[in-house]
Amino acid sequence: MNSLKPVGIIGTGSYLPEKVLTNKDLETMVDTTDEWIVSRTGIRERRIAAEEQASSDLAVEAGRRALEAAGVTADQLDLIIVATVTPDMMFPATACLLQDRLGAKRAAAFDLSAACSGFLYGIATATQFIQSGMYRYALVVGVDCLSRITNWEDRNTCVLFGDGAGAVVLGPVEEGRGFLSFELGADGSGGDLLKQPAGGSRMPASRHTVDERLHTISMAGREVFKFAVRVMGNAAEEALSKAGMTKEDIDFLVPHQANIRIIDAAVKRFGLSEEKVIVNLDRFGNMSSASIPVALDEAVHQGRIKKGDTLVLVGFGGGLTWGAAVLKWSMDT
Numbered sequence: 599m600n601s602l603k604p605v606g607i608i609g610t611g612s613y614l615p616e617k618v619l620t621n622k623d624l625e626t627m628v629d630t631t632d633e634w635i636v637s638r639t640g641i642r643e644r645r646i647a648a649e650e651q652a653s654s655d656l657a658v659e660a661g662r663r664a665l666e667a668a669g670v671t672a673d674q675l676d677l678i679i680v681a682t683v684t685p686d687m688m689f690p691a692t693a694c695l696l697q698d699r700l701g702a703k704r705a706a707a708f709d710l711s712a713a714c715s716g717f718l719y720g721i722a723t724a725t726q727f728i729q730s731g732m733y734r735y736a737l738v739v740g741v742d743c744l745s746r747i748t749n750w751e752d753r754n755t756c757v758l759f760g761d762g763a764g765a766v767v768l769g770p771v772e773e774g775r776g777f778l779s780f781e782l783g784a785d786g787s788g789g790d791l792l793k794q795p796a797g798g799s800r801m802p803a804s805r806h807t808v809d810e811r812l813h814t815i816s817m818a819g820r821e822v823f824k825f826a827v828r829v830m831g832n833a834a835e836e837a838l839s840k841a842g843m844t845k846e847d848i849d850f851l852v853p854h855q856a857n858i859r860i861i862d863a864a865v866k867r868f869g870l871s872e873e874k875v876i877v878n879l880d881r882f883g884n885m886s887s888a889s890i891p892v893a894l895d896e897a898v899h900q901g902r903i904k905k906g907d908t909l910v911l912v913g914f915g916g917g918l919t920w921g922a923a924v925l926k927w928s929m930d931t
Contacts, residue, residue: 602729606776606928607721609668609767612895613659614882617646621757628753635757640858644760644883647743652686654695656763657741660891661700664737668767672700676733678707679724681716681887683794683916684743685709696739705737713792714854714915715782716740716887717764718923721911722780724768739765740887747794749814758856759815760883764891775906775928779840781833781921788825788918791818822918826860829920831867834912837922847908848874850897854913855879855889864912876902886915898929905930 620643621632635641647656657680665672678700680693693707712719717740724736741763750756795801796812807813830853838844845868853861855878865875876893885892890911897903905927912922 603731604771604773604776605725605728605768606771606925607766608769608771608929609664609666609670610765610891610895610898611660611663611665611667612762612764612892613656613663614762614892615645615647615651615656617648618643619646624757627750628756630753630757638859639758640880641757641883642880645762646745647761651743653682653684653741653743653763654686654692654699656743656761657692657696657739657765658699660741660763660765661696661737661739664765664767668769670735670767670769672702673704675702675705675735675737677724677727677736678702678705679710679720679736679738681710681712681720681738681740682742683711683713683716683886684746692741702737712915712919713917714856714884714886714889715913715917715919715921716915717890718911718913718921719782719919721766721768721777721923722782722921725777725780728768728770734769736768737765738768739763740889740891742886742888744815744884744886747814749811752814754819755815755817758884760885762882762885762888762892764888764895766891766894771928775926777923777925779837779924781837781840783833783921784917784919786917789916791821791825791918792816792916823857823860825918826856826914827863829914830860830864830912833920833922834864834868834910837910837912837924841924843908843924845869848910849907850874850876850903850909852876852890852894852897852909852911854915855882855893856884889913903927
């Protein structure tokens with residue numbers, strides 16, 4: 599990648615719904631306790647979209663903030679990619695709805711589905727368009743309203759998920775900065791471990807699918823946990839190797855915010871101090887494709903990330919999928 603045009607993040611933004619759902623709230627909904635949730639996941643609360651809000655509503659706010667931070671106008675955008683598993687509707691793409699609301703009339707737009715790995719797949723895809731010279735500016739948004747596909751009677755899954763949107767603007771950066779490598783992967787044989795069974799062409803909506811809650815998230819938690827612990831470390835190491843770096847070069851790790859025990863396993867593997875790991879899942883839970891960009895935007899606004907820092911973004915998701923990116927930070931903070 600170093601022989602191609604350098605591409606990096608030149609603006610970040612995020613949006614979280616106002617409603618907060620705490621573990622104490624969940625105690626009144628299902629058979630669970632705050633202590634049980636915190637000890638097993640690290641999550642204390644999560645955000646829930648308002649009844650009238652859809653994924654595009656969250657995405658437009660995050661996108662506007664990222665554009666403002668980048669100093670790029672909507673009509674300068676060449677490409678919009680929205681990573682989501684909870685689109686407003688099956689079609690048109692949520693990215694097209696976002697394009698219209700932003701006024702980005704020049705931009706091509708499409709959705710990308712890779713579950714919680716979607717944001718990483720999205721930035722890897724957008725980077726290629728800019729490196730090739732085909733486009734100059736791209737907006738990548740990770741957004742999900744997982745509350746819409748959560749079974750609130752399933753105590754094993756409903757405690758995990760929240761809603762939110764995170765966005766980045768990608769563009770040319772100075773030599774030696776920006777994305778240095780990507781590692782993407784998939785194992786479709788594990789597709790049944792994490793899925794939304796109904797709603798597609800295999801199992802269209804019917805009275806049966808609604809009654810059986812087949813439009814909600816189904817997860818084999820133990821198997822997904824084992825997969826995540828293994829693949830998070832492997833993907834990050836592979837991305838570092840491609841960039842000619844080692845774990846000693848990491849200034850910040852920005853992991854997918856799924857479970858504190860999964861994050862702790864990666865931290866232990868890389869021997870990182872607490873200060874080098876961006877974690878916010880205690881306040882937001884697992885927001886799928888929004889988790890990494892929201893955590894990144896928060897760290898940027900806190901002034902933690904400085905120009906020249908080396909970041910590793912890494913995540914996993916349904917598919918099963920995984921991804922990692924290594925970048926040298928190019929923004930002044």
